[in-house]
């Protein structure tokens with residue numbers, strides 16, 4: 001029904017090649033298999049610095065109907081409040097928007113990264129950034145917090161330990177504190193056009209999320225798993241059917257599909273989420289647990305599957321300004337690893353210069 005329209009709003013790039021493709025074509029088999037209308041790649045400068053922003057920009061340059069949300073490179077960790085001249089977050093934000101970024105992605109609220117940056121998402125340099133983003137009406141995808149069980153040795157899933165996402169010791173800020181920091185950010189920037197990733201990890205307290213929706217007209221959350229939230233949706237199926245219908249203008253589709261993972265992973269996830277939203281099928285979903293589709297009304301499905309993103313960002317991706325991209329590469333090159341430069345130089349030769 002939504003053939004050629006659906007947008008996966010939450011994808012990442014973490015490598016250069018897999019068995020199917022090179023990075024710059026990496027999501028194309030996925031896009032084709034699911035007949036997606038567009039994709040949005042979210043940069044992770046926490047992974048490999050400015051190179052990750054550039055990878056996303058090149059992806060966008062090479063492939064039509066690709067949006068990119070890029071991020072701030074923190075040369076100093078923890079963040080110092082007087083960053084080196086020309087590298088403050090606001091200057092970086094302006095550079096990214098000039099290149100042709102469609103929005104900003106931040107991971108600064110994920111507990112592991114949060115700790116390495118100094119445990120406060122409201123540092124003065126970041127506050128100035130939120131001021132600008134709010135003023136411009138730019139879309140911000142923000143990962144703040146993680147599932148509350150990741151702080152609890154008894155309840156944390158095995159993969160939280162394996163991925164380094166167990167926060168029960170070693171000085172990580174508590175779940176409630178990070179949540180409070182996000183609230184403070186919103187209190188100070190009530191019109192921020194922010195999409196909190198992964199349902200803002202609030203699936204166990206949807207009334208709380210509903211309260212935020214009432215207070216902040218531009219706040220959305222995405223449905224990117226966070227598998228735990230799908231267990232909550234299943235356990236309160238009827239409640240959540242109403243919630244999704246009522247708040248369909250606040251929810252966005254995303255898979256967290258990551259290149260160089262094989263296409264089948266994000267393709268399966270996308271297929272599962274579309275079935276969850278559009279049908280009443282009973283399906284085997286995350287952790288091999290049963291998930292029952294919500295079978296939402298058509299207009300609600302359209303909102304979640306593509307309209308909200310188009311309304312919040314734009315109906316077409318912005319073009320890439322090659323001159324600005326070259327200037328960005330030159331400026332950040334001293335901070336990019338040799339290995340990444342070896343991959344980026346030929347891409348610039350082929351597509352940019």
Ligand SMILES: [Zn+2]
Pocket residue numbers: 010012197256
């Ligand atoms: Zn993600």
